[in-house]
Amino acid sequence: MPRDIITLECTEARPAGMPPSRYVTTRNKKSPNTPGRLEKVKFNPFMRKRTLHREVR
Known part of the structure; x- marks a missing residue:
């Protein structure tokens, strides 16, 4: 199976004292375009805005 299941976690919530x-x-898994950790801008419902989410391992 060439695809991995990953979890993205908010990077701005913990320093602000909110749940991520x-x-x-x-x-x-085999894509040369994403060799490191994946980052996407997603909606954080606790902060009510779009924030950067980074892959957690």
Whole structure:
């Protein structure tokens, strides 16, 4: 199976003292375009705005 299931966690919530939002998604394991950790801008319902979410391992 060439796709991995990953979890994205908000990077701005913990320093602000709020619970981090998490999203579950997949990524292509063999893609040369994403060699490091995946980062996406997603909506954080606790902060009520779009924030940067980074892959957690």
